[in-house]
Amino acid sequence: MRKHIWYYLVFITVELSCLFAVMSVSSDLILKRAIVCFMAVFYIVWAILHHWLHHSLSKKIVIEYVLIGLLGVVVVLFFIG
C-alpha cells in the first residue's frame, strides 16, 4: 500500500480539485458535464498508468477501468440531465 501512496495522493488531489471546480461553476450545465467527463477520463488514464508502471497492465484491466469510468459519467449525467 505504501508504494502506491503517491498515486493515490495525486488522484485524490486532482479529483477534489475538480469537485471544487464544480462548486464554483455550479450554474453552468455544459461546464458541469465537461468537468464530470474530465474526472472520468483522468481516472481511466491515471489507473492505466498506475498499472503500466507496476507492470500489471492487461487488456482486461483497461476495459474494466473504461467501463467504470463510463458508468460514472452516465450515472452522474443521468442525475444532472
Add this chain to the structure above:
Amino acid sequence: MKKLQHFIHHLLFPRESNNHRPKVLHHDSLFFVVALFVFLGSVFSTVHNTYPQVLGISANITAQDLLTFTNQKRQENGLVPLTLNDQLANAADQKATHMFANNYWAHIAPDGTTPWYFIKNAGYEYLYAGENLARGFTTAQAVVDAWMASPTHRENMLSANYQEVGFAIQTGTLTGTETILVVEELGSRYAGQSDVAPAAVTEVLPTSTPVPTIQIPTPTQQVLPSVSATPPQPTPPPAITTPPSFVAAVVSEPLFNKPSMTRTIAIGLLVFLIVVLIIDAIIIERKKIARIVAHNLDHILFLIILIILVIIFGKGHIL
C-alpha cells in the same frame, strides 16, 4: 429458493462459479448497467417533458412563505418586519424574466443591466435597495435558510435600511438547467415617496441631496456605495412588459419528484457497487486468491467522489 440464493451469491460474492469476481463486476454486467442508465435517462427525460405532472419537480415556494420566514429572522434579531411591495414584486418579476430571456445567473446582466434598473422601471424610487437570488431550491424555508447561512445575504436580509420587499418565483431553463428561480428585491423608499411628511424626512437625511445606497451580496461582502448624486442610470434594455399584479408562487406536486428520484437511483447504484467491491476485496484478501483485475480501491475512491458530486449537484445555489 436454493437457486435464488445461488444466483445472489453468484452476483455479489467472489466464488468459483463467477471466476472469483462478483458477476456484477464482470465486463458484460457493467456494460449492461451503462446501457440501462442511458435508456433510463432518455425515458425519464421524455416522460418529464411530455408529462411533467407525472415526473416533474416537486416544489412549494410562495412569496407569502418567503416573507413569513424572512420576518421571523428579522424579528429574532430585533428588526421591524418587512412589508410586501407590489412595485418591488414587479421589479423582481422583471429581473427573473430578464434572466431567463437572456440566460444568465448574475446580479448584473451581460448587457450591463443592474437590478436598480428594474426597481426604477417598476416605479419604485428607492433610498436603499438590495437584491438576493436563489435557484434550485424547492421550499421557501430552504431558500431563507441558505440566504441566512451566507454572511452577505444575511446582511441584506437583516438590514435595518430596508422596509419593503418584493419576490418573484419563476420556473424555466437557466444556463442549460431547468430550475426554480427566486428573486428578492429589498428596498426602502426615497423620502419624497414615503407616507411621512417630506419636511420631517428631509431633516433626517444624512445629506441635503438624497443618495441611493445599493448593496449586492458578493463573496467579498463588497458594498457598492453610492455612485452618484442621482440614482444610477444604466443603459436601458428593451422594455419588459409585466402584468399589473404578481402571483409569486411555484407550487407543484407531481406524482414522482424527478430530482429526488434520480438522486436516489444514482446514489443507490454507486453505494451498491462500493459495497460489492468492499466485500469482494475482503473475501479475496482472506482467501489469498490471485487474479488479474483492476484495483478495487481505485474504483471505490472514484465512486465515493461521484457520490459527493451527485450530492453537490443536488443542492440549490444562491447569489
